Amino acid sequence: MTDSQSKPRQNPASVTASQPQQSELWRVVVLNDPVNRMSYVVMVLRRVLGFEEERARRHMLEVHESGRSIVWTGTREQAEAHMFALQQWHLTAIIQPDEG
Numbered sequence: 001m002t003d004s005q006s007k008p009r010q011n012p013a014s015v016t017a018s019q020p021q022q023s024e025l026w027r028v029v030v031l032n033d034p035v036n037r038m039s040y041v042v043m044v045l046r047r048v049l050g051f052e053e054e055r056a057r058r059h060m061l062e063v064h065e066s067g068r069s070i071v072w073t074g075t076r077e078q079a080e081a082h083m084f085a086l087q088q089w090h091l092t093a094i095i096q097p098d099e100g
Helices: 013-020 038-049 053-066 077-087
Strands: 026-031 068-074 092-097
Touching: 026 053, 026 077, 038 053, 038 068, 038 077, 053 068, 068 077, 077 092
Parallel strands: none
Antiparallel strands: 026 068, 026 092
């Protein structure tokens, strides 16, 4: 048996298709809820994501008026960490693939 026969051959297309794409972006979305006060949401966005007062207020108003706001976009691992941190502060947050 030769070396080429002992090693399984892999189709390059199948290898890249099964590996996660590192450049894929994810978004963290805060959803409206009937529990948290507006001032509390602003405070959490400032503490967790480091937003300035005005930016946190804009996102809070978007959540209040539209029911949701995309507060962060980046890698999946970081998106999951931000989502978890927001959920620890009792905000309703989810992640989604960034379609843009």
